[in-house]
Amino acid sequence: MSLFPANSGPTVRAVHDEFHGDLLEVSMGPQHPSTHGVFRMVVTLDGEQIVKLKPVFGYLHRNHEKIAENTSYLSSMPYTDRLDYLCSMTTNWAYALAVEKLSGQAVPDRAQYLRIIMAELTRLVNHSCLVGFLFNDLGTSFTPLLYAFREREKILDLFESLSGSRMMCNYQRFGGCRVDPSPEWLAAASALVDNFPRFLDEYETMLTGNEILLARTQGVGRLAAAHAINAGITGPVLRASGVDYDLRKVDGTGFYPRFEFRVPLGAHGDTYDRYMMRILEMRESVKILQQAFKTLPAGPIMDPKAKLRGFRPKAGEAYGRLESPKGELGFYLISDGSPNPWRYRVRPPSLINLTLLEEMCLGHTIADAVVILGSIDIVLGEVDR
Amino acid sequence: MLGSGILKGLGVTAKNFVGSYHDPARMVTQEYPDTPAKLPEAYRNFPFLVTENATDPMGTLRCVACQICEKECPPQCIYIEKSKDKKPDATGKPQLYPAVFAIDTAVCMSCQLCVEVCPFDAIKMDHVFEVAATNRFEGLLLNREQLAKPNEYFHQIRPTEAAEVDGRLTAERQAAAEKAKAAAAAKAAAPKPTTPVAGVADPGPASPRPATPKPAEGGTAP
Secondary structure (H helix, E strand, O other), X not given: OOOOOOOOOOXXXXXXXXXXXXXXXXXXXXXXXXXXXXXXXXXXXXOOEEEXXXXXXXXXXXXXXXXXXXXXXOOOHHHHHOOOOOOHHHHHHHHHHHHHHHHOOOOOHHHHHHHHHHHHHHHHHHHHHHHHHHHHHHOOOOHHHHHHHHHHHHHHXXXXXXXXXXXXXXXXXXXXXXXXXXXXXXXXXXXXXXXXXXXXHHHHHHHOOOHHHHHHHOOOOOOOHHHHHHHOOOOHHHHHOOOOOOHHHHOOOOOHHHOOOOOOOOOXXXXXXXXXXXXXXXXXXXXXXXXXXXXXXXXXOEOOOXXXXXXXXXXXXXXXXXXXXXXXEEEEEEEOOOOXXXXXXXXXXXXXXXXXXXXXXXXXXXXXXXXXXXXXXXXXXXXXX | OOOHHHXXXXXXXXXXXXXXXXXXXXXXXXXXOOOOOOOOOOOOOOXXXXXXXXXXXXXXXXXXXXOHHHHHOXXXXXXXXXXXXXXXXXXXXXXXXXXXXXXXXXXXXXXOHHHHHOOOOOEEEOXXXXXXXXXXXXXXXXXXXXXXXXXXXXXXXXXXXXXXXXXHHHHHHHHHHHHHHHHHHHHHXXXXXXXXXXXXXXXXXXXXXXXXXXXXXXXXXX
């Protein structure tokens, strides 16, 4: 048996297809800068048009699920930071949510508010980064990305001064949060959030009306709503196709029903709608954050009955899901009463949103495939686990 | 007009370019190696072991080798061997100590779980980040001598947390000392002629040397 699978041949080769004639097969990645990590697309081209696209992933597989089945519930919390490494706060929360469901643990009010604050700050980080990377893929070398990173840096500084780490926050615990933010921290965060729309306005002045952007994104990578629902697509990609499905509204996770916000919806399901979806969601996140800072209650941040060690939930199963910035992030746990989960499964939004990449790319050029991939918003840490 | 969007965008770029020379909100670059990075107090990177007394670091480790952190460490980077004998700790209670305590910082992911589960406040997170080494085993596999850092250092990097920990520990030690005193008084008051038992029991609370660490503590806590 050969050491390499059959499709890992030379990077470029000619193939013959009885319908299309002579075609060219190009292997993009895994070390390609525009594939957002170690991801490979095997594209078959007719001229410059894509007739076939095969996503190949698994290069970043870290055995996350099996490791979590062999360690205690608490010990896999830091590993969940590394799933979607741009949004560790929401991955932490989704995992904590599953474990709390499994063990029937209550969460104090203040912790619920803090979780929403962290999740929405994470959404700002993720979406501003994503838009920056999307324009990098379009060829606007680095300017929007660095403006986005400048804002992201301020939020990461807040995360660092609260949890000790910029990206690997490890902040949520079963039954609450780890650290209580000081009044100074809350004041700084509130000031940042109040200033954020100014950045968004500037960003939109720079990008939204740009003719090159419109030409490159409108009508590119269209995704029909029915198709998206069939494939289980979630998050901004689904909402860009016009489907009103946001777990913050549908499930009412945590205290989200207490907040007033709207769910933006797209009409065309193309790359431009997916870009606008992120900008509009950031504006809604700012609204949620402003309400949360105003109404944050005092009190404990940890359930007094919560146990850090020696944690043994009763035998049973639980599925905790959350509207992460990328879509529905779920953790499915089966307990057999031992300190380790018997089965631990992650439902990563990036991986499932990636399954329709071929449908979105067919008929477009290879340069558009890069933009479409950027607009889906994948993080390979989550795709491969 | 076609092209107006591009011109508007270029206006934003120009504003940012000019602003990066005078507007503090747009000047974000730090001259890192020349001006040292400012770390928040909560910053965490790699654990260290707290010692009570800087002159005798190995004799005054707070760690009692209970091995909880070793069990909880997600990437299993801590290795502890218990001592065969016991040494009195700050309250005078004889305790085990780690004969070997090693952390492989090449594996450590600075998740802070060891700090959270430690019941003795013996292991804390450090602020070091310039840890490049040429040899994995000499530079990154740290033994207990390399890991031990005095309590004063802990105060220096995390003043509020250290003050809170010291307050808690001194209260615990005072309670332990008063308990021992009360027990000794009760023993003295009770008319018991069994001299050998009293002889064994006496050196317990009386002999430990809390005199050396205690004043040092009193000096640092407030």
